[in-house]
Amino acid sequence: MPSWFSWWNWMKDIMIFLGLARKTIKIVFLGLDNAGKTTLFRMLKDNMMIQHTPTLHPDRDEFCLGGLTFLAVDVGGHEQARRLWRDYYWDIDGIVFIIDASDKERFREAKKELDGLLREQMTDKCPVLILGNKIDIPTAASEQQIKEYFNLNALVTGKNNEDLNDKNKTRSIDVFMCSILKKQGYGAGLRWLAEHL
Numbered sequence: 001m002p003s004w005f006s007w008w009n010w011m012k013d014i015m016i017f018l019g020l021a022r023k024t025i026k027i028v029f030l031g032l033d034n035a036g037k038t039t040l041f042r043m044l045k046d047n048m049m050i051q052h053t054p055t056l057h058p059d060r061d062e063f064c065l066g067g068l069t070f071l072a073v074d075v076g077g078h079e080q081a082r083r084l085w086r087d088y089y090w091d092i093d094g095i096v097f098i099i100d101a102s103d104k105e106r107f108r109e110a111k112k113e114l115d116g117l118l119r120e121q122m123t124d125k126c127p128v129l130i131l132g133n134k135i136d137i138p139t140a141a142s143e144q145q146i147k148e149y150f151n152l153n154a155l156v157t158g159k160n161n162e163d164l165n166d167k168n169k170t171r172s173i174d175v176f177m178c179s180i181l182k183k184q185g186y187g188a189g190l191r192w193l194a195e196h197l
């Protein structure tokens with residue numbers, strides 16, 4: 001029964017293991033507002049049985065478990081948020097960038113943020129998981145459309161990192177489509193990220 005649930009349990013084990021073994025793991029979740037970060041955090045907290053604490057900042061969420069820190073920040077538009085997550089750059093272990101695949105009108109804005117992120121030298125070795133969210137919405141873009149629009153075909157290293165030997169590819173990066181609302185797809189993505197930390 002390889003459902004999202006068993007994927008997730010496996011994922012949870014490995015994240016906790018990594019968190020404890022390496023002392024601290026910091027994962028940053030970025031994306032435009034409305035991409036789905038807070039919803040994902042709520043689910044992760046539920047799965048990790050962490051109590052929900054109301055966030056004081058509408059554009060920022062954070063929670064810790066053992067040595068694991070998960071931070072989510074809205075990017076785009078306001079300079080304050082950009083500064084905030086820049087403060088976290090220096091010791092980030094992994095990045096999750098969430099795109100609302102159903103909101104094509106904001107792809108341009110999302111691409112600008114993703115391009116800026118991928119150019120950032122301080123995190124240029126960090127694995128990047130790109131989640132194309134809201135695939136439960138019929139008009140959502142497909143994985144191939146996301147890869148094309150965001151110019152990712154030349155960057156992705158494949159689900160098994162098979163392309164990492166390519167000298168143009170210096171970091172693990174891949175796209176997973178998901179519906180956070182329907183609890184589909186993101187477990188596999190997070191598992192991929194945990195394997196490439």
Ligand SMILES: Nc1nc2c(ncn2[C@@H]2O[C@H](COP(=O)(O)OP(=O)(O)O)[C@@H](O)[C@H]2O)c(=O)[nH]1
Nearest residue numbers: 032033034035036037038039134179180181182
């Ligand atoms: N249809 C659909 N809606 C989603 C999904 N994930 C999040 N949403 C909705 O998108 C809106 C913004 O989500 P939120 O988590 O607050 O985004 P954030 O600004 O990135 O934190 C909310 O109304 C969510 O219910 C999804 O997978 N499918």
Ligand SMILES: [Mg+2]
Nearest residue numbers: 037038058059
């Ligand atoms: Mg939010």
